[in-house]
Structure formats: structure tokens, C-alpha cells
Amino acid sequence: MVCIGMLVVHLLFDRENLEEAVLDSLSIIIAVVLCVSVGSFNNYQKEKQYLSLYRVSEDNKYVKHSTFAIEIK
Numbered sequence: 456m457v458c459i460g461m462l463v464v465h466l467l468f469d470r471e472n473l474e475e476a477v478l479d480s481l482s483i484i485i486a487v488v489l490c491v492s493v494g495s496f497n498n499y500q501k502e503k504q505y506l507s508l509y510r511v512s513e514d515n516k517y518v519k520h521s522t523f524a525i526e527i528k
Contacts, residue, residue: 465476 459480462476462480465473465480469476
């Protein structure tokens with residue numbers, strides 16, 4: 456939102472440096488989108504890994520010992 460506001464202010468009041476303002480605004484927007492995308496992808500991968508480990512732990516409810524098995528609840 457700030458980048459869009461900055462761009463609008465440059466459009467209205469500072470037409471001399473318009474090309475530079477557009478480039479600055481777009482580069483900030485691209486950087487923010489990139490950071491959010493990478494963070495979201497990492498969180499998705501962590502969630503997938505957690506669910507996979509949770510399913511494995513749900514399947515393994517017994518501790519095996521050489522002489523007997525104990526059920527873990």
C-alpha cells in the first residue's frame with residue numbers, strides 16, 4: 456500500500472523523476488511478493504513434514520522390547 460501511495464504522489468507532484476519512482480515502487484513490490492512467497496512455501500513444506508511425522512507416530516503406538524511390547528497411549 457505504501458509503495459502504491461508513493462507512486463501516486465510521484466505521479467501527481469514529481470513528474471520529473473517519474474521513471475525512477477516507478478522503478479523504485481515496482482522493485483519494492485516485487486521484493487515483498489518474493490519474500491512472502493518464499494515464506495509461504497517454507498511454511499507449507501514444514502506443515503507437510505509435520506503431518507507426515509504425525510502419521511508415522513500414530514502408526515507406531517507400540518514400543519518393541521526383546522521380551523515384551525508396551526502400548527503407548
